[in-house]
Amino acid sequence: MYFFKESDEDHDGECGERTMAMVKYSNEINETGWAFVEVEVSARVSEPYKQGYAAGFLEGRATRDLIRLHLSNTVDGFCDGAEQFCEELNGFLLQNYLWMQQNIASYPNNRYWIQVNMTLNQLLGMIDGYEGTLGRSWAADELIAHPIYLLQLAGDIEDLAAKFRRPETRRKSFLTGTGHCSALVKLLPKFSDILFSHVTWSSYSSMLRMQKRYTFTTNDPGRSYAFSGYPGTISSIDDFILTSSQLAILETTISNYNERLYKYMTPTSVLCWIRTQVAHRTSSSGLQWAKVFSRFNSGTYNNQWTILDYKMFKRNRRDHPSHGLLHVLEQLPNHTAHADMTHALFRNTYWPSYNTPYFPKIFQWSDAEKMVQRFGDWYTYDKTPRALIFRRDHGSVVDMNSMIRLMRSNNYTMDPLSKCECDPPYSAENAISCRSELNPANGTYPFPALGHRDHGATDMKVTNSQLIESLSFTAIAGPTHNPTPVFDWSSTTLSHSVPHNGHPVRWTFEPITHQWSTSLFDIKSDNKRAKEEQYNDITTQPLTRI
Numbered sequence: 001m002y003f004f005k006e007s008d009e010d011h012d013g014e015c016g017e018r019t020m021a022m023v024k025y026s027n028e029i030n031e032t033g034w035a036f037v038e039v040e041v042s043a044r045v046s047e048p049y050k051q052g053y054a055a056g057f058l059e060g061r062a063t064r065d066l067i068r069l070h071l072s073n074t075v076d077g078f079c080d081g082a083e084q085f086c087e088e089l090n091g092f093l094l095q096n097y098l099w100m101q102q103n104i105a106s107y108p109n110n111r112y113w114i115q116v117n118m119t120l121n122q123l124l125g126m127i128d129g130y131e132g133t134l135g136r137s138w139a140a141d142e143l144i145a146h147p148i149y150l151l152q153l154a155g156d157i158e159d160l161a162a163k164f165r166r167p168e169t170r171r172k173s174f175l176t177g178t179g180h181c182s183a184l185v186k187l188l189p190k191f192s193d194i195l196f197s198h199v200t201w202s203s204y205s206s207m208l209r210m211q212k213r214y215t216f217t218t219n220d221p222g223r224s225y226a227f228s229g230y231p232g233t234i235s236s237i238d239d240f241i242l243t244s245s246q247l248a249i250l251e252t253t254i255s256n257y258n259e260r261l262y263k264y265m266t267p268t269s270v271l272c273w274i275r276t277q278v279a280h281r282t283s284s285s286g287l288q289w290a291k292v293f294s295r296f297n298s299g300t301y302n303n304q305w306t307i308l309d310y311k312m313f314k315r316n317r318r319d320h321p322s323h324g325l326l327h328v329l330e331q332l333p334n335h336t337a338h339a340d341m342t343h344a345l346f347r348n349t350y351w352p353s354y355n356t357p358y359f360p361k362i363f364q365w366s367d368a369e370k371m372v373q374r375f376g377d378w379y380t381y382d383k384t385p386r387a388l389i390f391r392r393d394h395g396s397v398v399d400m401n402s403m404i405r406l407m408r409s410n411n412y413t414m415d416p417l418s419k420c421e422c423d424p425p426y427s428a429e430n431a432i433s434c435r436s437e438l439n440p441a442n443g444t445y446p447f448p449a450l451g452h453r454d455h456g457a458t459d460m461k462v463t464n465s466q467l468i469e470s471l472s473f474t475a476i477a478g479p480t481h482n483p484t485p486v487f488d489w490s491s492t493t494l495s496h497s498v499p500h501n502g503h504p505v506r507w508t509f510e511p512i513t514h515q516w517s518t519s520l521f522d523i524k525s526d527n528k529r530a531k532e533e534q535y536n537d538i539t540t541q542p543l544t545r546i
Contacts, residue, residue: 001025001523002062004054020045022520023058027066029502033209033477033509035066035231040215040520048114051216052122056234059212060129060148066208066231067130067148069502073205074154075147076499085166092160093144093153095267100274101140112295115278116270118218122234123152130232151232155239155253155301156271159333163262181238181252182386182432182457183353184407185308185326186397187345191318194345195403196308197462198228198240198250199433203454204487205498206230207507209477213516221245221284226471226516228461235273239303240461242471245284246310248463251303252353256332258367264334265299272301272331285309286327290338299333302366304353310468312342326351330362337362350394354386375447378420385430388417400462400474404511407460408433408480420450433457433480435487437494454498456487460511471516478507 004021024038039059041051060067079086100116107113127148128136143149153160182199213226222243227236241249270278275293283289286307293305305328312325325342328351337359345351357363358381368379377383389409397403410431412418418430423444428435436455445451456479463473479487487507489495517523 001520002058004058019521021051021054021058022523023055023062024517024520024523025059025062029066029208029477030504032512033207033504033507034475034512034514035063035208035210036514037063037210037212038215038517038520039213041217042521043217045217048118048216048218049121051218052118052120053125053128055214055216056122056125056127057129057134058125060126060232061132062129063210063231064130064132066210066502070206070208070231071147071151072501073208073499073503074203075150078150082166085161085164088164089157089160090141090145092164092267093149094141096269096271097140097144099268100270111282112278112292115281116274118216119234119274119277123149126232126234148232151230152234152273153271154230154233154237155235155303156273156298157300158253159256159265159300159302162256162259163265180355181353182407183250183252183306184390184394184397184403185306185345185351186394186403187349188398190316191314191320192316193464193466194308194310194313195397195400195462195464196248196250196468197403197407197460198238198252199407199457199461200228200238200240200459201434201455202458203498204437204456204458204479204492204494205454205500207458207478207500207503209459211475211514213471215520216281218281220281222247222281224471225280226473228459228473228475235276237273238459238461239276240473241276241280242463242468242473243280243283244471246468247280247283247286247289248308248310248468249280249289249305250353251305252355253301253303254330254332254355254357254362254366255368256299256302256366257371258332258365261299261333261335261365269298270296271298272303285324287324287340290327290329293329294331294336294338297331297334297336299331302331302333304355304358305329305331306351306353310465313465315465320346328358330357330359332362332365335362335365350390350397352387352390352394354384354390356381356384356387378447378450385417386432389415389432392417400464403462404460404474404476406432407462408457408476410435410457410480410484412438412484414483421446422450427451428484429455433460435479435484437492438484441493452493454494467513472513474511474513476511477509478504481508 021041027035039055104117180201186195215224224244227241279293307327323340329338371379412428418426427450428438439452441452460476
């Protein structure tokens with residue numbers, strides 16, 4: 001455990017009123033597949049930007065070894081063979097950072113820009129904690145080129161890579177991989193519960209995983225939130241988030257095939273990873289979340305977002321409001337579409353998400369129709385394999401265990417919905433939890449997504465109306481198995497081409513439901529067990545308050 005404390009010669013060393021922030025960190029990756037991080041800021045730190053810095057610094061300091069490993073697996077060598085692209089990318093990021101700084105300075109009392117500043121200072125703190133340099137003054141061009149800054153862009157950079165035409169290189173990672181996922185909201189029989197689940201699809205290089213909880217004292221509805229994430233990342237990236245306002249939030253990525261929209265991706269916007277933090281903390285309803293998130297749309301990390309307001313749900317009762325429970329938002333450059341989908345959940349008893357736009361205008365603007373014309377039903381909303389699998393199997397979900405079975409399902413060699421015009425005649429991509437590395441490298445496929453590649457379902461998360469009360473969720477780390485083979489780095493065809501420093505070799509982890517601390521400030525330090533580092537008063541540090 002680390003403490004961020006005020007300097008006080010008379011202080012007796014106990015955790016108490018002088019402690020400004022605390023972090024509790026437990027690396028259980030070899031036992032459970034997850035590391036766990038809890039960061040809590042004291043009410044003594046009144047200014048939000050200082051809260052952000054203290055939280056980031058402690059996390060960066062405590063988890064620096066895992067961050068280093070994750071960087072080596074995902075970011076190192078990102079610009080090798082793509083130097084021109086990285087030069088253009090850095091130019092965009094520098095303009096964007098300076099534009100945000102200008103707005104922070106121009107609107108010092110504006111709630112939105114206060115939140116943006118808090119997030120940027122959390123990033124500065126994360127970098128300083130990792131580097132071991134408290135309160136360093138970073139030049140803007142240095143900051144945007146830092147590997148930890150690049151980590152935050154794991155979603156946004158996919159669209160920036162398309163805009164600036166990043167060349168194909170031998171070095172691939174989850175930064176520019178196809179960030180596709182599966183998700184399901186399921187209303188159980190007799191209104192006994194609503195289950196909320198997400199499966200991340202990504203590069204296998206990204207499997208150093210963390211569960212995090214941040215608790216700030218900003219008086220925001222979502223001042224405390226828990227999520228699945230990665231070493232060094234402030235946003236979830238997956239995304240799967242539970243907030244203290246009882247909102248459950250997830251997304252699955254939608255692809256933009258319309259290059260005409262690239263012109264709307266400009267530096268005078270707020271990147272997705274920052275907009276999500278502002279929306280999570282400041283929103284008390286799905287409608288409010290959608291409105292906040294839609295501001296300053298960057299057109300990067302284009303997703304379908306699903307927001308479930310558990311405050312609106314009462315177990316075992318049918319007299320629920322007709323709106324406000326479920327909201328869905330989709331984003332493209334210069335476009336967002338949003339609707340209250342409570343009626344659809346009550347009518348169908350499920351809401352699935354699988355990387356295809358639901359709203360006709362978003363489908364049209366993304367040019368997805370041209371992919372349908374070229375490749376067929378796989379690119380449609382209602383006939384793509386996962387739509388059909390969810391439609392067929394959602395009725396089997398009656399409790400948490402059956403939900404987990406569905407979300408981890410992949411029987412691609414036997415399931416008729418996994419078939420394709422391929423050789424062999426099926427694809428491990430066509431499942432709720434994909435395992436694309438199992439497709440033979442010498443197979444024949446109509447388009448690359450169905451073939452052999454470094455891409456698979458790397459986890460499963462699910463919560464319900466009881467677990468969310470403590471911001472808890474049940475999670476499984478690693479690729480699905482049974483009937484598919486266990487993922488093992490010693491035998492996979494990817495072992496020599498995909499970095500996996502610090503990973504467990506064999507991924508057979510069981511579901512785990514982590515219990516967060518009631519409050520870190522209730523935990524007394526034990527000098528034999530807790531590792532304490534004392535720093536100067538953070539109010540004197542040269543932070544980014546412009």
